[in-house]
Amino acid sequence: MKIARLSVVVFSIFSCNVLAQSGLTQSAYQELPLGAAKPEGWLKDQLQIMAIGSTGHLDEVHAKIKNENGWLGGKGDGWEETPYWLDGAVPLAYLLDDPALKPKVLQYINWTLDHQRPSGYFGPITKDEREKKTEITTETCASGEDWWPRMVMLKVIHQYYEATNDKRVIPFMTKYFQYQLAAIKNCPVGKWTEWATSRGADNVMMAQWLYTKTGDKSLIELAALIESQSYDWSTWLGNRDWVIWAATNQTDEHWMRRHAVNVGMALKSPVINYQRTGDEKYIKAIKTGWNDLITLHGLPMGIFSGDEDLHGNDPTQGVELCAIVEAMFSMEKIISVTGDLQYMDALERMAFNALPTQTTDDYNAKQYFQVANQVEVSRGVFDFSLPFDREMNNVFGLRSGYTCCTANMHQGWTKFATHLWYGTNDNGVAALAYSPSTLKTKVGKDQHEVTIKESTNYPFEETITFEVGTKKAAAFPLHLRIPQWCKEASIALNGKILQTETGGEVVIINRTWNDKDKLTLTLPMEVTTSSWAKNSRAVERGPLVFALKLGERWEKGTQEKEGDYFSIYPTEDWNYGLLEMIVKDPEANLKVSTRPMPAKFVWNQKVSPIEITATGKKIPEWKVANGVAHQPVTDRNGVYKGKVHPEVVTIQLIPYGFTKVRVVAFPVVK
Ligand SMILES: [Zn+2]
Secondary structure (H helix, E strand, O other), rough: OOOEEEHHHHHHHHOOEOOOOOOOEEEEEEEOOOOOEEOHHHHHHHHHHHHOOOHHHHHHHHHHHHHOOOOOOOOOOOHHHHHHHHHHHHHHHHHHHOHHHHHHHHHHHHHHHOOOOOOOOOOOHHHHHHOOEEEEOOOHHHHOHHHHHHHHHHHHHHHHHHOOOOHHHHHHHHHHHHHHHHHOOOOOOOOHHHHHOOOHHOOOOHHHHOOOOOOOOHHHHHHHHHHOOOOOHHHHHOOOOHHHHHHHOOOOOOOOEEEHHHHHHHHHHHHHHHHHHHHHHHHHHHHHHHHHHHHHHEEEOOOOOOOEEOOOOOOOOOEEHHHHHHHHHHHHHHHHHHHHHHHHHHHHHHHHHHHHHHOOOOOOOOOEEEEOOOOOOOOOOOOOOOOOOOOOOOOOOOOOOOOOHHHHHHHHHHHHHHHHHHEEEOOEEEOOOOEEEEEEEEEOOOOEEEEEEEOOOOOOOOEEEEEEEEEOOEEEEEEEEEEEOOOOEEEEOOOEEEEEEEOOOEEEEEEOOOOOEEEEEEOOOOEEEEEEEHHEEEEOOOOOOEOOOOOOEEEEEEEEOOOEEEEEEEEOOEEEEEEHHHHHHHHHEEEEEOOOOOOOOOOOOHOEEEEEEEEEEOOOOOOEOOOOOOOOOOOOOOEOOOOOOOOOEEEEEEHHOOOOOOOEEEEEEE
16 A cells, blocks of 8 residues: 655646646646546435526526527527536536436537538627628628637537537537637637637637647647737736735726636636646746635635625625636636645535525525625625616526526536546546545556445535445556645545545555445544634634524515515524634534435535534624624724623524525624
8 A cells, every 4th residue: 555645746747847648738637528427415416406497497497598599590699698508507417417408408519510600610690690691701700709608618519528529529629719710810809898808718728628639739829829819817816916906996997807707717717828838837826816816805605705896805795606606617627737735625615615505495596696794685785896776686586686697507516526536647536526426437557447436425524435346456546635624534445544644635545446445534524713804703614614504584576677586584683793712712612413414415504414503692783784794893802892792692503505694704702
């Protein structure tokens, strides 16, 4: 048995810029094809809910997709929402092997592949094509339309290819990128919208992916050209002027550069540039940019604020659902390229905390903006940087707020499920984010097929079991992430402890595996507290952040333009400060209780398998005003000095992801 430290391996990759066979700079880990890892347990329950709910049926209930869809040749919407939906619905169809969803999504892919113009242009019939019968060529590229929705569709088609190896895809993309290279000089990235200028990295990423398949050097030329015409996020993220400016400016000056969805997408930009250039400045840029972003705009549930713009770290700020799912996808790319554990922890923090709270149990309604300390869900202006005039941003609805999230939210869980596992450069596999799953892949020098069944209720329990299935003994390394929050992990093989490991590294277990070998990873989760804005504290345990459990009263309403929606109010008081002794010694003063996982999992407080009992005192003057619970100010020792009710009250905390109304960043009281 040999256990090596990955940090050494990663370091050597960065210092010599090895060029992989693919032609791009060697990544620390390789993404596996869609479907190599299949969800199990609670994660499968979550995906099945989505298939029954809006992910499986958005085309039946959302007018922009339902009516004369441009991506099926109709006169209806041909912009971003159909590709957004498919970006989650395609992986869902293949992860669940869903016999109804696969043919449904295939209609859009087939229409797109079948209606590529002779020049290589693709997508909905444009206004000029319809009205003037213009043929779109590189000379008449102005008769084409916005590059941006095509960037999303390329991601959709890429995933479809990974799942099916459909032979039409490579020639299709080759032809499109040839068109784009010729056209983009006359019709630059930002010709139609600033969205395309803001999000060029997605286009660059797909051109570079095709390069790994075909080796056609013109794709690298195209990638560099698109990057040069797009916003220079890599420089901005690495340069503190941008983040300082973004933290202080709230005007419309260059607001697209503070738009949280753009920022979430842009996080992957430096690593995509690193792949093409091998320049380590890009790895430093994302490190600086991510740390600055979380320092200045970070919220306890693991995401930066964005309502719609970056808006500081006060727990009264909100975040758009699109920003969460895009930041997650960026993390999944960054993990692959850098192998840096910080981003693996960050991905889980978003997935297990920020993501689940923002949709309903049936996945048919979402919030445009969630708020960290969300003491009511209602119509209102709140503290948002873009309130919109119908005051619908915070309520749960299919179409409330803005419908980008209605279409884009489907990629969050589906791509998380496809990025639990990665391939390694030493012919092994890596479990870098944990959730129940079964991996089927080829490993070792002889590319022998194995299965690895990952059984766990993580993040709700500390133990993860990996059972190997193989027809013959197979030698390959298994990389396992030991999260930063874990003080000492233990690894056992077939019931016998092999090794203990300190948190904050990826360990490599390199051995010859036999059929039914069972590796058990135990990640002890201590209760801790963390510091947030206005000197508030949050309670954490492992990858989960905990929030005050409150009874909920749901109220249904209808808005003329945005349809049915729900408001949610707490049925009990929420204005508690956390006792100081909890901050001083969380382990001694917080009691963790667990109960079995439900037969069918859902992110609803009624089935929360874990709860923490804490103590607090009421702060009578802490009240809601226009939907917002402005954070009480504490002294530098972190203690609230205003009036506090003398009675000590027992309060219950549950994982943030199970709450709809809550307090997560608590003031501290004596
Ligand atoms: Zn959105």
